[in-house]
Each structure stands twice: as C-alpha cells, then as structure tokens.
Amino acid sequence: xxxxxxxxxxxxxxxxxxxxxxxxxxxxxxxxxxxxxxxxxxxxxxxxxxxxxxxxxxxxxxxxxxxxxxxxxxxxxxxxxxxxxxxxxxxxxxxxxxxxxxxxxxxxxxxxxxxxxxxxxxxxxxxxxxxxxxxxxxxxxxxxxxxxxxxxxx
Numbered sequence: 001x002x003x004x005x006x007x008x009x010x011x012x013x014x015x016x017x018x019x020x021x022x023x024x025x026x027x028x029x030x031x032x033x034x035x036x037x038x039x040x041x042x043x044x045x046x047x048x049x050x051x052x053x054x055x056x057x058x059x060x061x062x063x064x065x066x067x068x069x070x071x072x073x074x075x076x077x078x079x080x081x082x083x084x085x086x087x088x089x090x091x092x093x094x095x096x097x098x099x100x101x102x103x104x105x106x107x108x109x110x111x112x113x114x115x116x117x118x119x120x121x122x123x124x125x126x127x128x129x130x131x132x133x134x135x136x137x138x139x140x141x142x143x144x145x146x147x148x149x150x151x152x153x154x
Contacts, residue, residue, distance in 0.1 A: 006018060020048075033110065091108055
C-alpha cells in the first residue's frame with residue numbers, strides 16, 4: 001500500500017523509506033522544510049537522515065496534481081489531498097483569508113502523510129447498530145487522533 005506514497009516522494013526520501021526495515025508498519029510520514037523526515041511506525045517516531053527542502057514539497061504537489069496544482073486547489077484550501085490508495089496528505093502553510101473563507105494556502109512548508117490501511121473486522125461490533133432494515137444508517141465515529149476508532153466500541 002505504501003508504494004503509492006513512494007511514487008510521489010522525491011527520490012532520496014523514497015529510497016530511504018524503501019530501505020526502512022518495517023515499511024508495512026509505517027502509519028505516518030512527516031515532511032517539514034529544513035527538518036529531517038520523520039516516519040511513524042508502531043507509534044514510534046523515527047528520524048531519517050533525509051533533510052526536507054522547499055523543492056521537495058513543491059515536487060510532491062506537482063506529482064499529486066499531475067502537473068496541475070490549480071486542479072487540486074480546492075483540496076489544498078481544505079488542508080489535505082487524498083491520493084491513490086486513500087492516503088491523506090495534510091498541507092500546512094500560510095492561509096489567505098477572504099470573506100472569512102480560505103482562498104489559498106501559500107508558503108506551504110510541511111506535509112503530513114497518513115498511510116491508509118484496511119483493518120478487517122474492525123466494524124463487526126457496531127454493524128448491528130448501524131444497519132436498520134438492511135440499510136446503512138448515517139454514522140460518524142469520532143475519537144482523538146492516533147487512537148483507533150474500534151477501541152471505543154463496547
């Protein structure tokens with residue numbers, strides 16, 4: 001699953017993550033300009049040797065937009081982009097506000113990539129409560145960041 005992410009990363013970062021011992025356990029990749037790449041695996045932060053620069057951030061934006069950043073402008077303004085595989089890239093920079101709404105995000109200087117993963121059976125306990133007359137009810141499951149939602153189901 002992480003291969004979709006590796007495709008959009010600059011070569012030096014992609015290579016270092018590819019050589020990382022437990023690629024399958026990676027849940028998050030943090031990229032901040034003038035800082036080293038941080039990989040989260042099994043709730044442990046690992047600092048890599050690759051240093052992120054502004055060109056790396058721009059290269060990623062160009063790749064995820066297929067060379068048309070304008071095409072993903074609404075996603076950027078919402079603060080995140082979803083790429084193939086369901087992976088989510090959070091975007092941080094300086095917001096340009098007009099009429100109380102974000103018109104643009106400029107000076108993008110960091111990204112947080114959340115690695116999507118499937119957890120088979122995680123909804124088994126709640127399915128009887130959200131299926132009514134063979135129809136799925138509107139449902140929102142909420143919990144604090146970094147805590148698995150299925151732990152809160154009793």
